[in-house]
Amino acid sequence: PVVLSQTKFVHRDSLKYPFEERGLQFGDGVYEVIRIYQGEYYLLEEHVDRLFRSLKAIKIKIPYSKVEITNLLLDLLKRNKVTEDGKVYLQVTRGSAARDHAFPEHTTANIYAYITKQHRNIENIQHGVCAITQADIRWEKCFIKSLNLLPNVMAKQVAKEAGCYEAILHKNGRVTECSSSNVYLVKDGSIYTHPTTENILHGCVRMAVERFVKNLEIPFIEKAFTLDDIDEADELFLTSSTSEVLPIIQVDGKMIADGQPGPISNKLQKAYEQDANIHTEV
Numbered sequence: 390p391v392v393l394s395q396t397k398f399v400h401r402d403s404l405k406y407p408f409e410e411r412g413l414q415f416g417d418g419v420y421e422v423i424r425i426y427q428g429e430y431y432l433l434e435e436h437v438d439r440l441f442r443s444l445k446a447i448k449i450k451i452p453y454s455k456v457e458i459t460n461l462l463l464d465l466l467k468r469n470k471v472t473e474d475g476k477v478y479l480q481v482t483r484g485s486a487a488r489d490h491a492f493p494e495h496t497t498a499n500i501y502a503y504i505t506k507q508h509r510n511i512e513n514i515q516h517g518v519c520a521i522t523q524a525d526i527r528w529e530k531c532f533i534k535s536l537n538l539l540p541n542v543m544a545k546q547v548a549k550e551a552g553c554y555e556a557i558l559h560k561n562g563r564v565t566e567c568s569s570s571n572v573y574l575v576k577d578g579s580i581y582t583h584p585t586t587e588n589i590l591h592g593c594v595r596m597a598v599e600r601f602v603k604n605l606e607i608p609f610i611e612k613a614f615t616l617d618d619i620d621e622a623d624e625l626f627l628t629s630s631t632s633e634v635l636p637i638i639q640v641d642g643k644m645i646a647d648g649q650p651g652p653i654s655n656k657l658q659k660a661y662e663q664d665a666n667i668h669t670e671v
């Protein structure tokens with residue numbers, strides 16, 4: 390595997406991360422995780438667009454256009470001779486400088502990207518996963534895909550210790566999203582999910598789902614559902630680049646409906662596979 394560092398391609402093991410790197414010391418940067426199926430990026434344009442939105446929001450300037458970043462990512466894929474399923478992690482930080490909270494004056498952004506293998510978790514998709522609920526204690530700009538992930542890390546660990554896959558986050562009982570995915574509730578044939586305000590990340594898979602529901606003529610209502618609504622839900626599911634469209638069959642130890650993945654979650658997963666041109670059987 391090779392790493393993209395500015396315009397250099399080097400082996401990832403030879404990369405030295407400076408101690409006074411603002412990503413390391415302040416979490417002063419943003420990132421993207423882009424899925425690769427059979428050696429091709431999925432939703433690349435959506436991810437690059439979101440990267441630039443995040444960069445603008447935290448005032449990091451990079452000497453590349455969207456087209457140039459896209460071409461560098463495509464080049465990275467080619468150089469790694471990727472033909473299987475995987476993902477790229479791309480990180481942009483404000484750069485390296487003597488430690489000071491305020492932006493350094495003469496520092497350029499550091500850009501890193503590397504590719505790893507990522508197999509599809511077909512068992513989870515087929516059988517669904519369980520989740521717990523947690524208060525959303527994050528800041529008010531969650532639309533930025535920031536490197537500051539401590540609340541997400543803490544929430545995911547609580548989920549893991551409960552033997553669950555995800556933590557569903559809520560503000561005063563209104564569900565925002567999960568620790569590393571977007572979440573949706575199905576009731577009487579309609580999908581409900583938090584609107585894309587500054588309080589959640591606008592997921593690239595969610596953008597794809599917004600396309601799928603139009604074709605499938607499934608009502609998509611951008612209105613936060615509540616913890617009480619979960620008790621009455623017909624289906625619950627989450628989306629992310631690593632999880633795809635994943636049914637949630639149990640929340641805080643209580644089954645959702647009959648505890649089986651529901652028809653709308655299944656339809657959207659099928660639509661996802663078609664859209665991503667995936668041939669693996671589920």
Ligand code: PLP
Binds near residue numbers: 569570590591593594
């Ligand atoms: N919400 C959060 C907090 C995330 O970290 C992620 C992805 O990592 C998502 C939502 C889903 O985003 P995407 O569909 O772009 O992977």
